[in-house]
Amino acid sequence: MSSGKHLGKGSSKPVLPDDGKLRLFSMRFCPYAERAHLVLNAKKVPYHTVYINLTEKPEWLVEVSPLLKVPALQLPGEKGEPSLIESLIIAEYLDEKYPQNPLLPKDPLKRAEDKILLERFSAVTNAFMKILFQSTGLDDYWLALEIFEKELVKRGTPFFSGDRPGFVDYMIWPWLERLAVIGFILEDSYNFDAKRFPRIAKLIDLLKADDVVKSFYATPEQHIEFWRGRKSGNTNYDLLA
Amino acid sequence: MSSGKHLGKGSSKPVLPDDGKLRLFSMRFCPYAERAHLVLNAKKVPYHTVYINLTEKPEWLVEVSPLLKVPALQLPGEKGEPSLIESLIIAEYLDEKYPQNPLLPKDPLKRAEDKILLERFSAVTNAFMKILFQSTGLDDYWLALEIFEKELVKRGTPFFSGDRPGFVDYMIWPWLERLAVIGFILEDSYNFDAKRFPRIAKLIDLLKADDVVKSFYATPEQHIEFWRGRKSGNTNYDLLA
The missing domain is CATH 3.40.30.10 (Glutaredoxin)
Structure with a gap:
């Protein structure tokens, strides 16, 4: 299979x-x-x-x-x-x-805090869908992502889970992997700012080098190609097959 | 307080x-x-x-x-x-x-199944809100509730958690407690059918007699009174104070 x-x-x-x-x-x-x-x-x-x-x-x-x-x-x-x-x-x-x-912490409070954080990630996923299908919502996307930038500052660790990737990191990664798709959709107005999101930018670099992430990775070009097809009503599911 | x-x-x-x-x-x-x-x-x-x-x-x-x-x-x-x-x-x-x-089972599979069931409960809560604010969606409400009726049949126990109330039971109870509000909003078209929902009807009776539920219970009349106020733009939060 x-x-x-x-x-x-x-x-x-x-x-x-x-x-x-x-x-x-x-x-x-x-x-x-x-x-x-x-x-x-x-x-x-x-x-x-x-x-x-x-x-x-x-x-x-x-x-x-x-x-x-x-x-x-x-x-x-x-x-x-x-x-x-x-x-x-x-x-x-x-x-x-x-x-x-x-992947999840054992401590009930830390578990709950990670789950609340992921609940808040729906602001990112919702903004992502709005960008994809209505070509609007970029400001909302950055605002939502800022919650995660600030949380990394607060936690003071490279990953949400500490010194190695854990639950929150892997659960949000698929959308970070697709950042380039926003660039493709919005073209010139796309403005990911590594100065505004230094921790997220670093997290992306670190996760790209992680073996688990590498085990199921698609390149920005591949994601863009997939979305180009989907937007034109001709989705190529088997692009990587 | x-x-x-x-x-x-x-x-x-x-x-x-x-x-x-x-x-x-x-x-x-x-x-x-x-x-x-x-x-x-x-x-x-x-x-x-x-x-x-x-x-x-x-x-x-x-x-x-x-x-x-x-x-x-x-x-x-x-x-x-x-x-x-x-x-x-x-x-x-x-x-x-x-x-x-x-309240939640210890077995990971049973925990996951209870959580999926509660995820599906959002169909009930969404239909409830639609009824309250748009006076439509009764059919959707009963269809969603049917998932829970069937699940009780499948589990073969009076409560979702077995012979005593547990996580799913307490998590869905607040909406069962408010069934009468639907009757108030929709009046004559409200048609809760205990023949269609015998297990849910029994569950409601059992939960009404449960000490935990009784510790935070409001009557149908009180819920209706609250919603009457809310619908008229004059919410009486302190109705039970």
């Missing part, structure tokens, strides 16, 4: 080996799905990926993801082979189930 | 005793705030309540809840007296911090 081809309407449901491995239903350019890939890779948990064409979804998707969402993580080792949805819930499940390379 | 009076614009910040007790900033009729009260009461954690007038918020609210949201739970025992926001994050924090009367 690692050919990277996205399965769509009319496709046969893939027959996966009965090896008990987790099954991640994903889309290669979905930032939410990327969160699940990152956590699985950070944990070195072996899994099968099934990529889904989100424009023309396969009829069998409902069997593994009743709301037709990705990411969906199917657990063949559990009774009834249940599936989990919602990227943050999947990520926290994996962190609790697989203790190696722990 | 238990007089129940809501503090508004121009009010002095209440001076609370330096007793280390948690401080809950709340509004008596806010269903999200009710979640925090229920968990605190379920855990028998002593706390101070400060009720906030949400129409004319006190100037000092920003000090304890920077986004001016309720519920906000301030933790005077922790360094810097931090505040937590977001009802589900507050509830999970309390459940992790205070192990007595555990």
Whole structure:
């Protein structure tokens, strides 16, 4: 299932080996799905990926993801082979189930503070979508990102989790990886300012060099290419296949 | 602080005793705030309540809840007296911090499934708001509630958590307590059907008799009275004070 081809309407449901491995239903350019890939890779948990064409979804998707969402993580080792949805819930499940390379802090207060921070990240993701589909909202985007710049100053560490990447870092990374897409959409008005966001700029450099991030990385050019297609109504899901 | 009076614009910040007790900033009729009260009461954690007038918020609210949201739970025992926001994050924090009367399951899969279920509850809360402010959306409300009816059938227990109320039960209760408000808004078209929702109907009866629910209960008439005021632009926050 690692050919990277996205399965769509009319496709046969893939027959996966009965090896008990987790099954991640994903889309290669979905930032939410990327969160699940990152956590699985950070944990070195072996899994099968099934990529889904989100424009023309396969009829069998409902069997593994009743709301037709990705990411969906199917657990063949559990009774009834249940599936989990919602990227943050999947990520926290994996962190609790697989203790190696722990991502969320153990302290209840620190956990809660990281979750509140991620809740506030929706201001960034909302502004991102507005830029992509309405070509407005850049100011809102920078304002929302500033919350994270300030939080890094407050925490006084290179990563949100300290000296190495953790939960917040991986959960927000997919949008940092896509910063160039904003530049593509807004062209001349795009003005990422490393002086305004020195900690975020540094975080981006550090994460780009992180093995987990590198395990599921697409270049700015690839993201732009994907969005160019999507904007023109001709989404090329298999760009990296 | 238990007089129940809501503090508004121009009010002095209440001076609370330096007793280390948690401080809950709340509004008596806010269903999200009710979640925090229920968990605190379920855990028998002593706390101070400060009720906030949400129409004319006190100037000092920003000090304890920077986004001016309720519920906000301030933790005077922790360094810097931090505040937590977001009802589900507050509830999970309390459940992790205070192990007595555990509410979420310990098993990572069951925890994730309960969280996904609560994520889906937003369809109920969204439909509720639509009914309140646009007088439409009743069909959507029943459709969303049906997910919960079916889940109770699937789980085969009176409560979502088994034989006694737990996390999901207390998190959804505030909206079940307010069912009568829908009847008030929609009048003749309101058609809660206990035959369509036998498990939910039974759950409501059971929860009404639960000591934790009783510790923060308002009657249908009181909720209707509150909403009658709110709809007419004359919100009476202190109805129960």
